[in-house]
Amino acid sequence: MVRFLRPLLRGTTYTRLLHLWVPMLVVSVWALIDDTKLWVPAAVLVPVGFIPAVRTGEGVQARLLLTPGSEDSAFSVAPSATWRDRLRTVVWLELRMLLGALTTGVCVWLPILTVELVRLALGHRIGDIPVLRDAAPHWAYALLAPLPLLAAYGAVVGLGVLATAGARAFLGPSAVERLSALEERTEQLLERNRVARELHDSIGHALTVAVVQAGAARAANSPEFTDRALTAIEETGRAALEDLERVLGVLREAERPLSSRPTLTDADRLLESARASGSKIDAEITGPVEALPGPVSREGYRILQEALTNVLRHAGAVPARVRVEVADGALTLEVRNPLPDGRRVTPGRGSGLRGIRERAALLGGRAHTGPDEAGDWQVRVELPPG
Structure with a gap:
């Protein structure tokens, strides 16, 4: 049990969550403009990722939020020097947005599901959530209420680990940078x-x-x-x-x-x-x-x-x-x-x-x-x- 709850006491869990939420701020702003074309922010990231300085910004964010307080050199903070580095940056930006969307969905809908289960247990009818729309109120739903929160907890931790692994893969030093570091x-x-x-x-x-x-x-x-x-x-x-x-x-x-x-x-x-x-x-x-x-x-x-x-x-x-x-x-x-x-x-x-x-x-x-x-x-x- 202590091992299961240990991520709750780590600041890394929350900084990774913040790192995954950041792209969704752009999506939220765009949704206020046109919520029928939510694919536009993802499309805009393609030309943005080819800007050399973007890789530097992503590398700095990864160091500060994905592995805070460590001397992790797995994230490069140098601008993109080759087209391969630019392409890796584009892939990372798309992956980060995808993981951010999953995280946002988990953090929004699973707590709502917990609240609705508690309402069912208290005798209320649920009409907004398709899964619970036809469910009859019963006190037993109170026993199921913690499950969405546990699922959200596991998803947040897992998505943070997945984001860190993806950042290491796509923001890691290139062969040229590794050779330069070795020479240094x-x-x-x-x-x-x-x-x-x-x-x-x-x-x-x-x-x-x-x-x-x-x-x-x-x-x-x-x-x-x-x-x-x-x-x-x-x-x-x-x-x-x-x-x-x-x-x-x-x-x-x-x-x-x-x-x-x-x-x-x-x-x-x-x-x-x-x-x-x-x-x-x-x-x-x-x-x-x-x-x-x-x-x-x-x-x-x-x-x-x-x-x-x-x-x-x-x-x-x-x-x-x-x-x-x-x-x-x-x-x-x-x-x-x-x-x-x-x-x-x-x-x-x-x-x-x-x-x-x-x-x-x-x-x-x-x-x-x-x-x-x-x-x-x-x-x-x-x-x-x-």
């Missing part, structure tokens, strides 16, 4: 991955430099070296704070110009930071780096940053060779360093190296990370033109 979702996931990589590369680099510098200063026990180490830690920390603020701006969806992101033209900052940490960097940059496309140059900077961070983190203050070459719009970036104590290791599976490979793959390039035949650790990335 993919872009959001890529952006989250990019933010995660930005944090890993920038903050990881700064912390690595700080740890290495602090350890070296303690071992050196030299005031001059300690002063240089503190300066390097300060500069690296300040740069990391700038990167952190920028990344947090992305998380807050703040509009930041792409020009504020570091590119390979700022590679000297990374190289000087690594040198200040005690590593001997042999760098060679050839070609028009400033002519690289923005995405390539920005991702190249982060790849170089992660590669240098790995050198300091895993090999320490060892000599490293950095080669950046730009030729015909393509970028080749290579970082090599000897493994400490001649140890050989297998290619890493950490998030840093994985981030390098992901960055390269997103730009249509390729990345190789791991020891080479000479026993050095190598990070080599090739990014195609454009």
Whole structure:
């Protein structure tokens, strides 16, 4: 019994009823003009449904009245973009009017039938309703009086469910809109991955430099070296704070110009930071780096940053060779360093190296990370033109 009466306590039942009544307002107005041609409103809906903005209005009404309070995205609120969408809107408008007519009939005539049954039970004759016109008054009709109300209750709930299903079928996103939503979702996931990589590369680099510098200063026990180490830690920390603020701006969806992101033209900052940490960097940059496309140059900077961070983190203050070459719009970036104590290791599976490979793959390039035949650790990335 509780389950049967539960729809009475739901606001959705009444908002759906309102949604089904709305088309009947137009029919009621037309009935005052000419009640012999009630088919005219239904005919007018055909050209109306081909108006692109009508689909937006129907979608908004469906969200507000058929599924109120929910995050249901089954109803599109975009204007009709294709003739198929327009035709679906026309079918929905006709279906909505049909369901509205049924709902209005149920809500009007079934309660009237209940009233007339009560009158029969009280001894009155019924002359207006054909079903009860020849019925003789009897108290037993009082037992039948609740049945039309129960039927009206079930019909209202059922027609509301049917209207919601029809709206999902005819007002749902088209194939083009589903593809667009999927692309938008993919872009959001890529952006989250990019933010995660930005944090890993920038903050990881700064912390690595700080740890290495602090350890070296303690071992050196030299005031001059300690002063240089503190300066390097300060500069690296300040740069990391700038990167952190920028990344947090992305998380807050703040509009930041792409020009504020570091590119390979700022590679000297990374190289000087690594040198200040005690590593001997042999760098060679050839070609028009400033002519690289923005995405390539920005991702190249982060790849170089992660590669240098790995050198300091895993090999320490060892000599490293950095080669950046730009030729015909393509970028080749290579970082090599000897493994400490001649140890050989297998290619890493950490998030840093994985981030390098992901960055390269997103730009249509390729990345190789791991020891080479000479026993050095190598990070080599090739990014195609454009």
